[in-house]
Amino acid sequence: MKILITGTAGFIGYHLAKQLLERGDTVVGIDNLNDYYDVRLKYARLANTGIQVNTLEYGKPVESKKYPNYTFIKLDLLDKDQLEDTFEKNKFDAVCNLAAQAGVRYSLTNPDVYIDSNIKGFLNILECCRHFKINHLVYASSSSVYGLNKKMPFNEHDIADHPVSLYAASKKANEMMAHTYSHLFNLRTTGLRFFTVYGPWGRPDMALFIFTKAILEGNPIEVFNNGNMKRDFTYIDDIVDGIVHVIDQPAENNPEWDGTNPDPATSNAPFRIFNIGRGAPVNLLDFVSEIEKRVHKKAIKIFRPMQEGDVAETCADVSNLDTVLNYKPKVSVPTGVARFIAWYKSFYKVKSTSNEAILLE
Secondary structure, three states: EEEEEEEEEHHHHHHHHHHHHOOOEEEEEEOOOOOOOOOOHHHHHHHOOOOOOOOOOHHHHOEEEOOOEEEEEOOOOHHHHHHHHHHHHEEEEOOEOOOOOOOOOOOHHHHHHHHHHHHHHHHHHHHHHHHHHOOOOEEEEEEEHOOOOOOOEOOOOOOOOOOHHHHHHHHHHEEEEEHHHHHHHOOOOOEEEEEEEOOOOOOOOOOOHHHHHHHHHHHEEEHHHHOOOOOHHHHHHHHHHHHHHHOOOOOOOOOOOOOOOOOOOOOOEEEEEEEEEOHHHHHHHHHHHHHHHHHOOOOOOEEOOOOOOOOOOOEEHHHHHHHHOOOOOOOHHHHHHHHHHHHHHHHHHHHHHOOEEEEOO
């Protein structure tokens, strides 16, 4: 297939692009390369897929030197004209929208960017998919949409209408926008609620990266809700495996959908929602212990109360994805943490005169 992936300089987008390229698909990747976190990591991901970052110009396609079937374009989803031009020239079979402004805590202080990236940008994707007759749109949602839900594990067939951060609200809005386009224009859409993704090349604002860096450098870590937190940590390979399963099997109408007892995860339109997680939450302090074991160093812990916009526990019910697409997560947390730390140690080093980690050249 010929697939557009938005956010290919990002964590999940980078891994997804590599897997699709290695199985023979043609991929066009776009990313605006914003500075939400260190852009050097984004450039390094691109370089690892054969994109010469010193040749990047806005709106100009750059061919990979490693994968002959990969093209990258520096492009912002808010640039509707350039986005439409990209769709018109490439005739995509499928689109996977992973570009978004991430981060629950960042949304508390920078709300505007979430409306721009996650709402307006996603609308532009929907409009292009509509007008250029895309067969299937797959897009990133988030476990954060479950918000105040207390029933565990989180199930796609339960109502999730009480988000507790603007980030979560923007992801819930994406699902509702996608349903509208599925209903009005018969656009096949699948939303994926990711659960705490981690692994090599991961984002520096995520817990595993923050904790590993701090422990190695002898700096304290902040442990929120006094350590009474559980997360359904899901390794990147399992996430990508789930996405590929979904891309390959486009959404269909649910003929048994009943408007008098509506199922939030399906519709009489070609729309569906899936969780992608492990289904096995881990206590945050146990997660920290796993890092300590792998780096052979104890963490200096500072216990904090729960942050605004956060939740105490997440746990994915992945039975739906297993039933429909035969998805089963495979990587355990100890294995995943070990792989991340091995990558971190090979990719970063600590200067002898300071505690700052620098990128290896």
